Amino acid sequence: MAGKAARIAIIGGGLGGLAAAIALKKIAGVQATVFEQSHKHDEVGAGVTIAPNGARVLDTLGLLEAMQRAGAIPDGHGAYLDAMGNVVTDAAWEDSAKHYQNIGIYRPDMIDILAQAVDPEAIRLNQRVKSVEMAGAGVRVHHENGEQEDFDAVIGADGIRSVVRKAVGQPTRFVYSGFIAYRGVIDASDLPRDWNRISQTWMGNDRHLMTYPLQQHKLYNYVACIPSDRPLKGPWSGPADIAEVQAEFARQKWDPRVHQFLAQIKETFWWGLFDTDPITNWSRGPIALLGDAAHCMVPHQGQGVNQAFEDSITLAFFLKQAESVSEIPEAFRRYTAVRMQRATILQVGSRRAGAMFDSQFQFTNTHKRDVDITSGRDFRRAAVFDYDALKVAEKALERFKRI
DSSP states (O other): OOSSOOOEEEEOOSHHHHHHHHHIIIIIOOOOEEEOSSSSOOOOSOEEEEOHHHHHHHHHTTOHHHHHHHSBOOSSOEEEEETTSOEEEEEOOBOTTSOOBOEEEEHHHHHHHHHHTSOGGGEEOSOOEEEEEEETTEEEEEETTSOEEEESEEEEOOOTTOSHHHHTTOOOOEEEEEEEEEEEEEEGGGSOTTOOSSOEEEEOSSOEEEEEEEGGGTEEEEEEEEEOOGGGTSOSEEEEOHHHHHHHTTSSOOOHHHHHHHTTOOOEEEEEEEEEOOOSOSEETTEEEOTHHHHOOOGGGSOHHHHHHHHHHHHHHHHHHOSSGGGHHHHHHHHHHHHHHHHHHHHHHHHHHHHHHTTOGGGGSHHHHHHHHHHTHHHHIIIIITOOHHHHHHHHHHHHHHO
């Protein structure tokens, strides 16, 4: 960013907030201040998928090799299976050029890599933000401890319960999917030696199980989704009894490998699967939203964190074009214009993917489900995995210059 160095605050020091800080420094030359409400960078012990489109961003930011070393690239394509273990189709988790593949990575490992790539002095832990508001040409951040600070711009990467979203003038309406997810990891040594070292998704009646490797195949992540109204009666998440998840999959006939896998669980937690309806704007003046704060989505396409990565590099690219802090609002408008449609499509697509995996709605006809999953495989590769966020931003800039 040319001219005066901008003072930018990133609210939220999770995966999206840290990625944004890295992108702003590397692409735009801006050292942002990251505010994280936790007293330390700590993530739940479960896995996350770096998809090829996210891996492309990490490659540009110089982080891909570290992620590959810490994570696990499956030994070949994944598989979608019916409840009895019959293969419906393979899952081509790679881009068309076969340059980038899916990486399964333990969330604590990913957060550690991202945090190490940010100047420690730029991260302020145990900083809970109460609100943000426009203040002259800039933004004022109000902390819960009563302190306040002024910045030239604020980026809200503070998740589904974003306080920054309110400053953008966007309503928050949480949408419960009707499902909870049991999540955790198991030790690979507890599985048979011939266990497939790939991602596998068993699809049943109103529930599904997904597994994939982490930490160079030393661990396996699992996500077991089942219908429940539990989050409507109390908290959205919490520890769970192992017998709960095992009993849920004892209600129907399943591939013996499903029971074999579930029998090895030593600890599990549950999360209510919420998202938000697409909002109509991601920015207002020098305030912008990123990641779940802008487009929270259910996890069935594995795109949540990958969309935050795409957001980060796109936002950094347009900030780089700003000649002064007075041009930040225009940079944020351009970022929003480029990113909103893609994220909205993937929000809706993630809901649809969950309906397929759980044989809901029009997919109660499992033949239609299987045809749709099979026919959509190559489309997903082209539309989702081949997406190059930086190139899209560069082309958009040329269009903006002609307007």
